[in-house]
Amino acid sequence: MTQWLSFVNWQELLENRNRLFWLAHTAGWFSFAFIHYLGSLQHDELRDIFVVIIFLNAYAGWLLTVPLRFIYQKAWNLPPLKIALVVILSSYFAGVLWQVVKNFNHWEIYKHGYKPEFWWMYTQSTLSSFYIILSWSGLYFGSKYYQMLQIEKQNVLKANAVAHQAQLKMLRYQLNPHFLFNTLNAISTLILVKENNTANSMVTKLSEFLRYSLDQDPMKKVQLESEVQALQLYLAIEKVRFEDRLNLHFHIDESCQQALVPSMILQPLAENAIKHAIAVQEQGGSITISVTRFANDLLVEVADNGPGAEVIDGNLHRESGVGLVNTRERLQTLYGNKFSLVVSHNVPSGVKVNIRMPFELS
Known part of the structure; x- marks a missing residue:
């Protein structure tokens, strides 16, 4: 493992913004699944299949947040209020879809045949999923702004170096x-x-x-x-x-x-x-x-x-x-x-x- 890490070019990895996104995106959802798994260990009555449900839910979150990246890229240059509106609506829509998938996994797979009376019951507890997706969106914009600040800082340093050399x-x-x-x-x-x-x-x-x-x-x-x-x-x-x-x-x-x-x-x-x-x-x-x-x-x-x-x-x-x-x-x-x-x-x-x-x- 140590030898493998020594071959990784971390500087190149961090400078490749597309590769960095996929790494952070995957690591974030894996951490989400792992934390829920640790939480499930406190309940002895839970069956082993619940572990599968946890990772299915995390994988669904991983898939549903990928399109948000491309939506936010399109909305990046909009006025701040419009960006906020896009983020809230997109996060809510993704949160609803994710909650439907989680309820389906919980009711149809984990509880072996349990059926809700009405289809709209699959959207229950959407608010908690919305908050998690909104947090993902906040982290996405935060990391983007941080990268922009770092690039701007490098540009300022380069400009100062050029001015220094000219002087x-x-x-x-x-x-x-x-x-x-x-x-x-x-x-x-x-x-x-x-x-x-x-x-x-x-x-x-x-x-x-x-x-x-x-x-x-x-x-x-x-x-x-x-x-x-x-x-x-x-x-x-x-x-x-x-x-x-x-x-x-x-x-x-x-x-x-x-x-x-x-x-x-x-x-x-x-x-x-x-x-x-x-x-x-x-x-x-x-x-x-x-x-x-x-x-x-x-x-x-x-x-x-x-x-x-x-x-x-x-x-x-x-x-x-x-x-x-x-x-x-x-x-x-x-x-x-x-x-x-x-x-x-x-x-x-x-x-x-x-x-x-x-x-x-x-």
């Missing part, structure tokens, strides 16, 4: 035009000042970076090792622009190399540091990228030694660009409330951005 893709692809504009502008400037070799080097590195960027699925997270490599490609482009004015320091914990992070999550933070710390200082500056693990969290820090900025409650006062806003929205979309992004003053100077996100492995 992630929008946020992720928003970075490419922003970065591309800044880099092409720098290349154009190099060409104007006749720095053709430098411009050619930037174009080559830009091609490599964009190839990596476009190859990554914005819906999937990447290993930190790959993200750091992408960041190094980007910083190599900026290194062509700033040469010795840009100093880079990486402190990546070995245990974090395989950790999963949103693709292109570090690049906008580094771009912000270059824009507000390196580019504005004649002597340039340095950027330090640190990644460590603490318990079940991955801690990422991007710090610079620039002139600093006004920080209010862990946010930049001038947070009007794409970088930090985009990063915060992507983290919010991916992790809900299981992340933090805090901006603070670096010591002795500059700004640092600290991100905490769940530590995940592929």
Whole structure:
């Protein structure tokens, strides 16, 4: 029996609404017969044939309620009052027929030849049968409405998932035009000042970076090792622009190399540091990228030694660009409330951005 149950595909069974109806319909009437059988055991004077009567009555109920399913399917889209009227009339008619069959079984089979005086006496006690059929109808409509609610719930979840994916893709692809504009502008400037070799080097590195960027699925997270490599490609482009004015320091914990992070999550933070710390200082500056693990969290820090900025409650006062806003929205979309992004003053100077996100492995 256990082996047979293991071969049953319960998920497929529950999703097949027609098969589910027949299973529930048969199980319900079998349970009805079994309960009446247990009740009959209390009466010692009852003959064995009464068991046959019980199951004949249940089988009659099983047969007479099948047409109700098709009647209710036809009436499903009617106004509520009309549906109620159809249910009551159909249940009463089926209840009368069922009571006639039960009385026939009881009088003609069980009592061996007992004959009522009038034919209409076969409809006696119809009210109890009507209530049972009405209960069957209520269970039918209840299960149908439950199935509709489940389907509607699945549709809502699918719609939310599609919207979620669309938002992630929008946020992720928003970075490419922003970065591309800044880099092409720098290349154009190099060409104007006749720095053709430098411009050619930037174009080559830009091609490599964009190839990596476009190859990554914005819906999937990447290993930190790959993200750091992408960041190094980007910083190599900026290194062509700033040469010795840009100093880079990486402190990546070995245990974090395989950790999963949103693709292109570090690049906008580094771009912000270059824009507000390196580019504005004649002597340039340095950027330090640190990644460590603490318990079940991955801690990422991007710090610079620039002139600093006004920080209010862990946010930049001038947070009007794409970088930090985009990063915060992507983290919010991916992790809900299981992340933090805090901006603070670096010591002795500059700004640092600290991100905490769940530590995940592929």
